[in-house]
Amino acid sequence: MHAIQTSLEASLEDFAISRSERKELKALLAHAHGNQTEQAKIRQLAFRMATQAMEEVGEVTAMDWLESIIKLLYANEMKIKASAYFSPGDDCLHRIRQLISEARQTLDICVFTITDNRIVQKLEEAHQRGTQIRIISDDMKSEDLGSDMAALEQLGIPCRYDRTRAHMHHKFAIADTHLLLTGSYNWTRSASTENNENIVVSNTPRLLTSFQKEFNRMWRSLA
Template sequence: MLDNSAESGQIALSQTISLIETLTMLDEITQALQQTLDDRRLSRGERRSLSSVIEEANLTDQQRGVVRSTAFDLARKEMTNELEPVPILDWLEDVLRLLQAQTLNSKPGATADACFSPGNACRGKIRSLFRQARKSVDVCVFTITDNSISDEILAAHRRGVTIRIVSDNDKSADRGSDIPLLERLGVPVRMDLTSHHMHHKFAIFDDQILLTGSYNWTISASENNEENLIVTDDPSLVNPFRIEFHKLWQRFAPGR
């Protein structure tokens, strides 16, 4: 019979081996992703091969999140000096579909929540998600005039969370708009400068949680308007919004 110290040692060894196996598996998937990205397309054979690798890995939810983030990081890196990002975004969509297929086969259901205004429910949900963010928040909204939300954006930025904002120039110069202030304080902002409007109202937190709905990030939306928000971690919804944000971020880059 093993004494406590020997048993603890075996448990620690088992955990170490498991960690090494996980890191090796994720590294193999990363290499496979990079190889399929090299020619800017996911061929039928590459799709089958990558699908097989992902299925055999039997990824946990957390590991799927790591692979999704890795795919976005690879795509973002390739798009830095790419004049035509569309093939890369097409590759990214294909990869996310493969991950989504495994998610549907292994996950019984995603979580979702709904909020309504007038009242503090929508505003409170937005602020709470910014406080909980650990890595990144991508914001795509027509305008921001609610200082309590802007304060949370700035607080997240100052604690090291990567914040990116896509907005519309139509309201950015209005009195009360917080977008120019956030940009001056170091938050990356890109504007739709066309005669049309970037009228989305959504945000993606840590690449895993989507917030979207009719709710404008304004005081009047909280105090007066009939508005709604939904929050979900369902990858079948989160991923298309992530791709849409990347498309807009590229489209509204300076000089394009």
């Protein structure tokens, strides 16, 4: 991993991957092909480096660099995917539960409110298997009757809340830094049984990095 990090840092110096750098990175990353654990570690490193570099060189340049690294990491394995789900009905709920169930290393959640015990059950299971979960939610909604935020905190899951008169109205989650879930869908029972809602799930690097940057910014500001 040290050799890979050194090579990534070298390519970041001018944010242009030369032919020789591409050849070196391709050789270093080849051992990770097909190994999801190793790929996740390298992907997280690249995302972190790109996010940190945004302030210096801008989002477009950092994203171009990141996309080049992701393509090398996955070679012919990875395809950009996106899918949409709608409610009323259980499609959105099932996809949220699936995302939580499949998260193995990290799960960053930024949602207006959580009141659906079916989602909380999956969060508890993920926490118990060692997935590092962080949750940002609205301070006023966390005090509503039926809110599950206190129960999640009691499980030992780190939770932070906005402290303004306005609402923290985001609804998104990032699993293992490689899958984004976002949309209008509140994590409540009424969202699945009554409301017209939607979610989109995507592995697009540009979207992932932008949302991860926003989550990290909010997490730091609410400390």
